[in-house]
Amino acid sequence: MTGKNGQVGAELAALLPRLGEVTAFDRHQLDLSKPDQIRQAIRNTRPHVIVNAAAYTFVDQAESEEWEARVINADAPAMMAEEAKRIGAALVHYSTDYIFDGSKNLPYEESDPPNPMNIYGKTKLAGERAIQDAGLPHLIFRTAWVYGTRGRNFLLTILRLATEREELRIVRDQFGAPTWSREIAKSTARILAQLSEQGQEAFSRSSGIYHMTATGETNWFEFGKAILEEASRTSRAVSWFAAATGGHPLVARLVTPVTTEEYPTLARRPAYSVLSNSRLKHVFDSELPHWRAQLHLAFAESQVKDRPIHS
Numbered sequence: 001m002t003g004k005n006g007q008v009g010a011e012l013a014a015l016l017p018r019l020g021e022v023t024a025f026d027r028h029q030l031d032l033s034k035p036d037q038i039r040q041a042i043r044n045t046r047p048h049v050i051v052n053a054a055a056y057t058f059v060d061q062a063e064s065e066e067w068e069a070r071v072i073n074a075d076a077p078a079m080m081a082e083e084a085k086r087i088g089a090a091l092v093h094y095s096t097d098y099i100f101d102g103s104k105n106l107p108y109e110e111s112d113p114p115n116p117m118n119i120y121g122k123t124k125l126a127g128e129r130a131i132q133d134a135g136l137p138h139l140i141f142r143t144a145w146v147y148g149t150r151g152r153n154f155l156l157t158i159l160r161l162a163t164e165r166e167e168l169r170i171v172r173d174q175f176g177a178p179t180w181s182r183e184i185a186k187s188t189a190r191i192l193a194q195l196s197e198q199g200q201e202a203f204s205r206s207s208g209i210y211h212m213t214a215t216g217e218t219n220w221f222e223f224g225k226a227i228l229e230e231a232s233r234t235s236r237a238v239s240w241f242a243a244a245t246g247g248h249p250l251v252a253r254l255v256t257p258v259t260t261e262e263y264p265t266l267a268r269r270p271a272y273s274v275l276s277n278s279r280l281k282h283v284f285d286s287e288l289p290h291w292r293a294q295l296h297l298a299f300a301e302s303q304v305k306d307r308p309i310h311s
Contacts, residue, residue, distance in 0.1 A: 002030060003054030007148040008094060011185030012053055019193055023047065027054065032076040033068070042083040049192065049203075050084050051092040052077060055124070059098070060266040062119040073123035078130035085136040090203045092188065097144035097176060097213070099125040102270025107217075109276050110142075110209045118267035128209065137203040141188065141212040144275055145223075148181035149240035149298060154220070158227045159244040162252035172221035172257035175272045177213040180294040182301075187212055191284045206283060211275035214291035221257040226292060228252060230299040241299075 001016065003009035004024035016022045023045045031037050032054055042050065056062065056072035077093055084091045098121035099114040116122045131138050147155040161168055195202045218226075231250060234241050260271070281287045288294070 001025070001051040001053060002032065003027070003052070006053055006055075007146055007151045007153065007181040008184050009053035010150060011148070011182045012051060012188065015185050015189040016051070016192070019189065019196060020048075033071045035075070035079050038076060038079045039083055042080065042087065042089075046087055047089050049090045049092060050080055051188070052080055053094060055094065057120070059118060059120045059269070062123070063266045066119045066123070069119055069123045070126065073120070074126035074130060077127040078134070081131045081134035081136055081138070085134050090137040090139075091131060092139045092141070092192070093127065093131055094184075095128050095140055095142040095209075096121065096124045097142060097273035097275055098270065099128070099142070100270055100273055102174075102272045105272055107274045107276035108211070110211060110279055117270060120267060132209075137207050139191070139203075139207065140209045141184070142209060142275060143179050143184055143211075144213045144273060145176045145178040146181055146184065147178060147298070149244070154178070154223065155227055155295075155298070156244045158224050159231060159241070159250075160246070162228060162231065162250045163245050163248040164251070166251055167254040167256060168224060168252050169256045169258045169263065170221040170224040171260055171263050172219045173259050173271060174269055175217055175219050175274060177215070177217050177274055178223050178291045178295065179212075179214045179288065180298045182298070183214070183288045183294055184212060187280075187286050187288055190286055194284060210280045210283070211277050212280055212286075212288065213275045213277060214288050214294050215277065216290045216292065217274040218291060221255065223291075223295075225255050226295055228255065230295060234299050238299075 001012060001022060001024040004013045005026045013024050025041065030041050056069040062069040081091055099116050100108050101115040101117050114125050116125050128140055131140060147153040236242055277287060
């Protein structure tokens with residue numbers, strides 16, 4: 001598994017050992033910009049399943065760092081797929097809602113044509129296609145608006161800013177489904193457990209792209225307000241919360257909605273990137289909770305609970 005210290009990777013690292021032996025790498029142990037390291041790591045460990053939870057996720061920065069984004073998001077998955085096919089392994093990979101342009105006003109299906117608006121989305125789409133073209137058993141999970149209690153994400157940014165500013169200005173005309181990294185990991189682990197029980201052929205039969213996000217939809221403005229509501233009820237003794245706020249009190253008193261035009265960014269973002277999870281539900285009987293319920297759980301739980309994967 002790659003990306004063991006990332007938002008999703010850290011959660012997977014806590015869950016996947018219940019399914020079998022796991023060899024996990026962080027970016028210091030495995031540099032995905034170096035093909036020889038990828039090749040050697042796979043040939044040395046000879047895994048049955050490769051889970052790629054690493055990615056270049058700096059959406060705005062990617063506009064000026066296209067080479068770095070492409071190496072990690074496209075070239076590295078292509079190499080993993082090539083090596084996985086060589087040893088008869090399967091590949092699990094994560095992609096993004098940003099492969100769509102946001103022109104649709106209904107949740108995107110897996111069959112909808114992609115049209116990324118930014119470099120990040122383009123490199124993630126290239127990674128998807130490289131895996132598909134390799135012709136090996138694979139699962140590509142597209143997710144969206146991922147947040148967690150570690151790393152860099154909207155949740156932690158809002159909490160930090162709320163200790164520094166009395167007014168927060170947040171975009172309200174971009175719509176999506178905020179998805180907690182732990183729920184992504186739990187759903188992935190349940191699916192891998194199912195496939196393991198069904199045998200090797202099950203992975204090949206189930207190969208393809210699946211959308212894996214929270215149910216429901218919202219915008220960044222409403223998401224930000226919900227974060228502050230949860231924060232107002234959270235004890236400062238919760239370790240991740242204390243780290244996010246630096247132990248300082250929240251001083252934000254006003255949350256003001258703004259438009260995308262009023263808050264320009266280097267990378268263009270889709271106005272609507274809600275994903276339909278119907279295929280995930282149909283094939284694997286897996287459905288993530290509503291985004292609001294996930295946010296509540298993220299604040300309520302400070303560590304991965306020792307609960308069965310099948311629960």
